[in-house]
Amino acid sequence: MAAIDGLPPLRDVIARHGLDARKALGQNFLLDLNLTQKIARTAGPLEGVTVFEVGPGPGGLTRAILSLGAKKVIAVERDHRCLPALAEIADHYPGRLEVIEGDALKTDFEAMAPEGPVKIIANLPYNVGTQLLINWLLPRQWPPFWQSLTLMFQREVGLRIVADESDDHYGRLGVLCGWRTEAHMAFDVPPQAFTPPPKVTSSVVHLVPRQNPLPCDVEKLERVTQAAFGQRRKMLRQSLKSLGGEALLAKAEIDSARRAETLSVEEFCRIANLL
Ligand code: SAM
Numbered sequence: 529m530a531a532i533d534g535l536p537p538l539r540d541v542i543a544r545h546g547l548d549a550r551k552a553l554g555q556n557f558l559l560d561l562n563l564t565q566k567i568a569r570t571a572g573p574l575e576g577v578t579v580f581e582v583g584p585g586p587g588g589l590t591r592a593i594l595s596l597g598a599k600k601v602i603a604v605e606r607d608h609r610c611l612p613a614l615a616e617i618a619d620h621y622p623g624r625l626e627v628i629e630g631d632a633l634k635t636d637f638e639a640m641a642p643e644g645p646v647k648i649i650a651n652l653p654y655n656v657g658t659q660l661l662i663n664w665l666l667p668r669q670w671p672p673f674w675q676s677l678t679l680m681f682q683r684e685v686g687l688r689i690v691a692d693e694s695d696d697h698y699g700r701l702g703v704l705c706g707w708r709t710e711a712h713m714a715f716d717v718p719p720q721a722f723t724p725p726p727k728v729t730s731s732v733v734h735l736v737p738r739q740n741p742l743p744c745d746v747e748k749l750e751r752v753t754q755a756a757f758g759q760r761r762k763m764l765r766q767s768l769k770s771l772g773g774e775a776l777l778a779k780a781e782i783d784s785a786r787r788a789e790t791l792s793v794e795e796f797c798r799i800a801n802l803l
Pocket of ligand 1: 553554555556557558559582583584585586587588589590604605606607610630631632633651652653654656
């Protein structure tokens with residue numbers, strides 16, 4: 529029995545339900561419940577909070593979130609093999625775990641959000657993690673339906689999420705995250721912490737929405753960052769040529785000899801607002 533909840537150890541759960549990890553589903557499981565509790569704690573207090581989780585798998589992170597007092601977990605899992613293991617957790621925490629079998633990329637989390645505080649916590653499948661993050665950053669309403677995102681990514685992606693113009697990892701993702709959220713790196717998780725171990729180190733990233741991000745049309749911002757970082761070593765007068773080049777940059781009062789990676793989020797928004 530595991531100390532945090534009296535349920536069987538995850539290794540037994542995986543063996544009993546035949547949950548051999550599938551690479552195509554990005555399955556790298558966390559079996560250490562102390563570690564999953566550390567991830568869940570990064571989200572702050574969970575009492576009274578509904579948590580959306582993507583990819584609960586055998587349920588290590590789900591159990592941690594429930595053990596820390598979340599009001600409810602709504603978990604979206606694509607692999608139907610995991611459902612019986614998750615049903616055992618649901619029995620242990622009556623009325624507090626709802627599992628939806630499906631593809632998180634096709635799930636309308638905003639429409640599902642209940643009244644009251646919502647946080648999103650997930651050890652994401654690497655192949656869909658960035659797209660899910662972008663979807664959560666672009667909901668129909670802002671401030672969004674969630675209070676925070678606590679997400680595991682490959683370290684490389686985590687660095688891009690928290691990067692600003694002082695950083696080599698700065699790019700389109702950093703601008704989008706920096707515009708709408710305050711994002712910080714919480715901690716790294718080595719490959720050996722997962723079963724099976726992935727090739728690279730992972731990182732837990734925590735994002736909190738800005739209540740009043742700079743007013744900016746997201747599609748225009750995307751057009752500017754796509755053009756600017758598409759040719760990141762070129763001067764802006766060249767990389768932004770198709771959007772107005774010199775004239776646009778002069779209106780924005782930005783030196784056209786600068787490169788994309790030197791522009792702050794505020795400067796990107798200023799250019800986008802002039803399109
Ligand atoms: N949360 C578990 C843990 O921490 O041990 C498992 C994490 S594992 C990295 C990713 C999980 O996401 C797997 O259980 C996988 O089946 C699931 N998954 C993969 N693609 C998915 C998708 N598009 N929608 C929902 N779940 C998905």
